[in-house]
Amino acid sequence: MSLLSKIKGSIAFLCYVINTIFWTIPILAFSFVKLIPIGICQKICSYILDNCATAWISVNTVIEAIFHPMRIRVTGDQSFSEQEWYMVIANHQSWVDILILQRVFNRKIPFLKFFLKQELIFVPVLGLAWWALDFPFMRRYSTSQLRKNPKLKGKDIEITRKACEKFKTKPVSIMNFVEGTRFTAAKHDKQASPFQHLLKPKAGGMAFALSAMGEHINKLVNVTIYYPDTVPTYWQYISGGLSEVRVDIKITDIPQKMRGDYLKDREFKIEFQEQLNQLWLKKDLQLQEFSSQAKQEV
Numbered sequence: 001m002s003l004l005s006k007i008k009g010s011i012a013f014l015c016y017v018i019n020t021i022f023w024t025i026p027i028l029a030f031s032f033v034k035l036i037p038i039g040i041c042q043k044i045c046s047y048i049l050d051n052c053a054t055a056w057i058s059v060n061t062v063i064e065a066i067f068h069p070m071r072i073r074v075t076g077d078q079s080f081s082e083q084e085w086y087m088v089i090a091n092h093q094s095w096v097d098i099l100i101l102q103r104v105f106n107r108k109i110p111f112l113k114f115f116l117k118q119e120l121i122f123v124p125v126l127g128l129a130w131w132a133l134d135f136p137f138m139r140r141y142s143t144s145q146l147r148k149n150p151k152l153k154g155k156d157i158e159i160t161r162k163a164c165e166k167f168k169t170k171p172v173s174i175m176n177f178v179e180g181t182r183f184t185a186a187k188h189d190k191q192a193s194p195f196q197h198l199l200k201p202k203a204g205g206m207a208f209a210l211s212a213m214g215e216h217i218n219k220l221v222n223v224t225i226y227y228p229d230t231v232p233t234y235w236q237y238i239s240g241g242l243s244e245v246r247v248d249i250k251i252t253d254i255p256q257k258m259r260g261d262y263l264k265d266r267e268f269k270i271e272f273q274e275q276l277n278q279l280w281l282k283k284d285l286q287l288q289e290f291s292s293q294a295k296q297e298v
Contacts, residue, residue: 005239005240005241006239008067008068008238008239008240009067009068009235009238009239009240011067012063012064012066012067012068012238012239013238015063015067016060016063016238019056019059019060019063020056020125020126020129021125023052023053023055023056023059023129024125024126024128024129026048026052027049027052027053027056027129027132027133028128028129028132030045030048030049030052030132031045031049031131031132031133033045034046034049034132043169043170046134046169046170047170049132049133049134050110050111050133053111053129053133054106054107054111057102057103057106058106058107060099060102060103061103061106064103067238067240068237068238068239068240068242069240070240070242070243070244070245071243071244071245072100072103072104072244072245072246072247073244073245073246073247074104074247074248074249075246075247075248075249076248076249076250076251077249077250077251078249079251080105080108080109080251081109082107082108082109082110082171083171084109084110084171084219085110085167085171085172085173085213085216085217085218085219086109086110086172086173086174086217086219086220086221087173087174087176087206087209087210087213087217087219087220087221087254088101088105088109088112088173088174088175088176088221088223089175089176089177089178089206089220089221089222089223089279090175090177090222090223090224090225091177091179091183091197091198091223091224091225091283091287092177092179092181092182092183093182093183093225093227093231094182094227094231094232094233094234095182095233095234096231096232096233096234096237096242097177097225098114099237100225100245100247101175101223101225104223104247104249105173109173109221110170110171110172110173111133111172111173112173112175113133113134113135113136113167113172113173113174113175114130114135114136114175114176115135115136115138115174115175115176115177115205115209116130116135116136116137116138117137117138118137118138120137121137134163134166134167136163136164136174137163138163138205161208161211161212163212164208164209164212164213165212167213167216167217168213168214168216172217173221174209174213174217176205176206176209178201178202178203178205178206178276179198179199179200179201179202180199180202180205181199183197183198183199183231187199195280195281195284196284196287196288197284197287197288197291198280198283198284198287200280201273201276201277201279201280203262203269203272203273203276204262206276207258207260207262207269207272208262208263210254210258210259211259211260211261211262214259217254218253218254219251219252219253219254220251220252220253220254221249221250221251222249222250222251222252222279222283223247223248223249223250224247224248224249224283224286224287224290225245225246225247226245226246226247226248226286226287226290226291226294227242227245227246228244228245228246228290228294228297229242229243229244246290248286248290257271257275258272258275260272
């Protein structure tokens with residue numbers, strides 16, 4: 001990496017920090033106002049908070065354009081509405097995925113709400129901002145924890161339901177990386193994943209979110225992210241090490257057969273997982289196609 005790239009990356013990082021702090025201040029201020037148990041007050045605050053977050057992403061996009069411009073090649077469906085409820089799913093390879101998704105969908109669909117690990121609430125500044133913006137914080141219990149304390153079984157599911165209940169009052173986009181973690185070759189081998197470019201998809205979080213939202217959410221946005229050169233780290237991204245990324249988008253109606261009791265209905269659980277596996281199979285083929293095209297373009 002050249003000295004110029006390091007300097008640009010450092011300046012870009014400083015700009016991102018300043019922009020984050022700038023917008024976190026009003027976000028936190030209105031989040032406390034939102035605690036007032038008056039319906040209209042909470043609704044207005046929710047809109048203000050989402051607009052602040054949207055502006056935050058917009059300024060980030062300007063910083064990117066100045067210090068580390070890159071090309072995003074978007075293919076597929078691009079007919080969106082900010083008045084629609086969406087379930088967004090995507091493959092996951094890097095923290096940069098989130099930045100790419102925010103840029104692609106900013107001001108096109110309702111602000112993306114990500115399912116986050118409970119531990120991320122302690123991330124300085126950002127953790128508070130995510131909490132204020134109603135991002136669902138998830139806590140997953142290991143098999144050993146459940147064995148020691150059977151009362152924890154179903155707790156994570158209940159948290160999902162409660163997190164999604166608040167999304168019924170206004171349009172929202174719920175983002176779910178259904179693989180549950182970022183792709184690495186080691187994780188792929190450990191899972192013995194049947195897919196070439198993907199980890200096995202986990203159906204639980206998505207199924208519970210759809211169940212909790214009911215008929216409020218009826219559009220599925222299936223995103224495939226591909227990095228032609230190499231999967232970038234955050235530092236590589238802000239230092240200009242990413243010149244291009246490909247994003248394919250498929251929008252479909254969520255069929256009725258994807259709604260049901262994932263916890264108690266075993267037949268539905270098996271069927272839902274199979275439907276998700278089929279989506280992942282097509283995504284795997286899409287990634288292979290992108291890979292072949294990239295090799296031809298070199």
